[in-house]
Amino acid sequence: MREGLIPMLLGVAVTGAALTARALDIKKRGIEKDEIAPMIATGLIGFGLAHIVLGGIDLIQER
Known part of the structure; x- marks a missing residue:
């Protein structure tokens, strides 16, 4: 298995789940500034995107 593929797939899964949540x-009740859940979801989106980028870099460097 190519190096970088697992982090990239993990990033896709985490980002997809966070975006869905x-x-x-947002659809259910809008965004309120004092809630912690939107901040956690935003952090998970960033975490997932970081894995996608780092996994992609590993895949490109392996060639």
């Missing part, structure tokens, strides 16, 4: 939350 955030979209459902």
Whole structure:
């Protein structure tokens, strides 16, 4: 298995789950500034995107 593929797939999964949770939350009741859940979802999106980028870099460097 190519190096970088697992982090990239992990990033896709985490980002997708966080975006889904955030979209459902926004659709359900909008965004309120004092809630912690939107901040956690945003952090998870960033975490997932970082894995996608780092995994992609590993895949490109391996060639």
